[in-house]
């Protein structure tokens with residue numbers, strides 16, 4: 582499996598980034614995870630008809646399209662996702678719509694106890710919009726509270742209960758990715774079959 586893991590912040594010292602870096606190492610036998618930074622993307626602005634899509638946006642779109650699924654780690658800013666993450670999603674929705682039908686796992690870390698729960702609910706709502714239309718893994722939440730004490734010096738997640746939870750969620754996500762891909766294949770086949778029936 583090949584996943585793109587988006588760091589949902591432009592902060593240099595981010596525990597959400599640490600979480601994705603840990604996942605990249607910890608699940609390396611099950612999946613190839615690329616940790617991707619959105620901090621260099623320009624703020625979204627509706628482009629003119631003849632203006633080019635920024636290179637970084639094209640790069641992100643291509644990486645999403647080439648991945649079997651996407652993992653997004655979001656902090657919580659004022660009960661919502663950070664502006665930099667919203668802006669990146671706006672670029673995708675307005676240009677490539679690369680997230681359409683893409684399996685997505687949402688995770689998040691916060692310094693407080695709630696682990697970015699409100700931001701994650703916000704992100705679900707955004708990803709469900711018609712121009713993004715991602716396949717968000719249902720009934721799953723990975724909330725890492727007290728994230729400043731969650732990693733040791735080597736970057737290992739040291740909260741044993743959270744580690745077990747993360748392993749379970751990741752296993753489910755790999756399964757969800759496979760099931761979603763099967764579902765979309767069937768959907769495409771049905772569509773093709775219907776087209777032929779109409780043509781007869």
Ligand SMILES: Cc1cc2nc3c(=O)[nH]c(=O)nc-3n(C[C@H](O)[C@H](O)[C@H](O)COP(=O)(O)O)c2cc1C
Pocket residue numbers: 590592594595596597598655656657658659660661690691692693695696697728
């Ligand atoms: C502008 C701003 C707003 C924040 N608002 C919230 C909030 O509404 N709820 C919350 O739990 N933490 C809030 N925080 C704290 C962050 O979730 C936390 O400090 C940190 O960003 C966690 O992610 P990180 O380690 O990846 O940066 C806020 C932080 C900033 C900078």
